[in-house]
Amino acid sequence: MSHEKLIYIHPAPVRVWHWLNAAGIVLLVATGFQIRYAEILNLMPLKDSVSLHNFAGFGVIAAYFLWLFYYLSTGKIIIYFPDPSTFVAKAVKQVKFYGYGIFRGEPNPHVMTPENKFNVLQQKAYLGIMFVLLPAQMISGVFLWKVKGYSDYIHLLGGIRIIDTIHVLFFFFFASFLVVHCYLATLGHTPLAHFKAMFTGYEEHH
Amino acid sequence: MKNLIPPIGIGLAVALACFAAVPLAGAASIENSECFACHSDESLTRSTTEGMNHSRMSEQLFIDETQFSHSVHHNNGIGCVDCHVDISKLDYNQEVPHKKQLDLVNCTMCHEESSNAFKDSVHMKIRGKGITMNCNACHGYHYVTRQEALSVADRTNNGCAKCHNPYQSHDWLPQKNEHFSFVECVVCHVPDAPRHIRLSFFDLMTNKFYSSQEILKILGISENEFKLLLDTDKDEIINVTEFENLELILRQKNVHAIFHAELVAEMHPSVHKINRGQAERDCKTCHSANSPYFDAVTLVLTKDDGSSDHFQVDRAVLESFSLRHFYALGGTRMKLLDKIGFLLLAGGFSVVLGHLAVRIATIPLRRKNEYAAEQSNIQEEVSR
CATH class of the missing domain: 1.20.5 (Single alpha-helices involved in coiled-coils or other helix-helix interfaces)
Incomplete structure (x- = not known):
């Protein structure tokens, strides 16, 4: 492997955020299942899973602000916004690649660069996740953490049932996303290439 | 509609049975008015502590007649001498027309079941440590009112919180505030006592519960018509559709009341049997699907005298969007979301x-x- 083929894509703050976030989400999903299905699962006592869920939740919130600060302060936040003028054409290409070309061994139509590391489908997905789903999950989680303390806000938003529904639906989404995300990460030039890159920061160009 | 028998009612039934079976010596001859002739005087106090029982809280002998007239005992025709059975006649030739030191009132005469449960409780056992706790420590003396209409907060303040500060213990319990706000102490501390989810009308704007009269006035119906309005299919239980209809009717009347849900114990004699180490500590008992804690659900109309009308509600209401202001983690989860x-x-x-x-x-x-x-x-x- 020559050094010319290595490109520094993931700076340290992004990697720190990513793995903090990943650990937090895994814990949240695991404890989330334990909390919701206490009569079926016996991973740990319910009260411990609630405490761990709370700690992990605040860990993810802290990591989120690290992510937000880094991307806002460097101006790199724009990588999350797809260009509307080319979005459809690029999205079609990308879908064709994932649904057909990848099986034939065709190259990925999107070439990663430090300025543009996401393909348009990733941009669209992560835009929704980082700016809508995750904040909604964090806010609803904080409300559920102190139902009594935030009762005014909870009533304003329609009641605890509404907050819980949002939190649970997004919980299932994130649980499902975790599976898909891990799988998609194996679609590099080798199954572990993207995983390695998220530790070293360097993606290999082919 | 299932009418939950209030424990006070049981007590009174026992009481009435007692009176029917055992003629009370002074009941026929001494009217309350004779007692109030002296005891309505606010300045009436005991001038000496001689012979005072240690459990007495005050030397004041004044009884507020108005307050007494709202008591559950007075409302059920129980007079002063029905409890103060050692007064059989009044001798007005004496400075005090009855004996100066009356016997302790024996609540057991009527409330036998409650008494038996109490005898097997930690509150009785503390007598071994020199602490005497009688019925009046929680229930008071002359102004006992019905408790069933009270919210969790009022039940706690009127009862356990007189002696116990729940925040000084329960460190193991996650979400203390939430539990103390929505669950009556007895529900966990006497796990065998009957309990139910109590749904009451609550106004978020004024932060007050609607009384029976207020709701009926808004709906423009009588007490009897309320049941007919709710239970349209006449199956004695309010199902999800009927519950939603009630909410819709309130909206049409421009009332934005929410249904405030609390987990409370029924006024059953067994609630007196509180013992150390017997409280429910397994979170899963409540926080799991099909938890027995949510089997009984009632909509209540509270009355000024502290009583309330209960209307049985289908548990499915707790697990639907019809009830948006209550959710017990895992216990009342919506199967649709699963x-x-x-x-x-x-x-x-x-x-x-x-x-x-x-x-x-x-x-x-x-x-x-x-x-x-x-x-x-x-x-x-x-x-x-």
Whole structure:
């Protein structure tokens, strides 16, 4: 492997955020299942899973602000916004690649660069996740953490049932996303290439 | 509609049975008015502590007649001497027309079941440590009112919180505030006592519960018509549709009341049997699907005298969007969300497994294409 083929894509703050976030989400999903299905699962006592869920939740919130600060302060936040003028054409290409070309061994139509590391489908997905789903999950989680303390806000938003529904639906989404995300990460030039890159920061160009 | 028998009612039934069976010596001869002739005097106090029982809280002998007239005992025709049975006659020739030191009132005469439960409780056992706790420590003396209409906060303040500060213990309990706000102490501390989810009308704007009269006035109906309005299919239980209809009717009347839900114990004698180490500490008992704690659900109309009318509600209401202001983690979860969640997870796994299967199946194709590409490159190199 020559050094010319290595490109520094993931700076340290992004990697720190990513793995903090990943650990937090895994814990949240695991404890989330334990909390919701206490009569079926016996991973740990319910009260411990609630405490761990709370700690992990605040860990993810802290990591989120690290992510937000880094991307806002460097101006790199724009990588999350797809260009509307080319979005459809690029999205079609990308879908064709994932649904057909990848099986034939065709190259990925999107070439990663430090300025543009996401393909348009990733941009669209992560835009929704980082700016809508995750904040909604964090806010609803904080409300559920102190139902009594935030009762005014909870009533304003329609009641605890509404907050819980949002939190649970997004919980299932994130649980499902975790599976898909891990799988998609194996679609590099080798199954572990993207995983390695998220530790070293360097993606290999082919 | 199922009418929950209030424990006070049981007590009174026992009381009335007692009176029917045992003629009380002074009941026929001494009217309350004779007692109030002296005891309505606010300045009436005991001038000496001689012979005072240690459990007495005050030397004041004044009884507020108005307050007494609202008591559950007075409302059920129980007079002063029905409890103060050692007063059989009044001798006005004496400075005090009855004996100066009356016997302790024996509540057991009527409330036998409650008394038996109390005898087997930690509150009785503390007598071994020199602490005497009588009925009046919680219930008071002359102004006992019905408790069933009280919220969790009022029940706690009027009862356990007189002696116990729940915040000084319960460190093991997650979400203390939430539990103390929505669950009556007795529900966990006497796990065998009957309990139910109590739904009452609450105004978020004024932060007050609606009384029976207020709700009936808003709806423009009488007490009897309320049941007919709710239970349209006359099956004695309010189902989800009927519950939603009630909410709709309130909206049409421009009333934005919410249904405030609390987990409370029924006024049953067994609630007196509180003992150390017997409280429910397994979170899963409540916080799991089909928890027995949510089997009984009642909508209550509270009355000024502290009583309330109960209307049985289908448990499914707790697990639906009809009740948006109550959720017990896991215990009242919506099954629909579980189904949607299952579909989301199944979708994620299907995409992954499907894609992976095709990836594996097309490995030969990719190898062939790579080989063809390599051959083509070699030919290009050679031709150069």
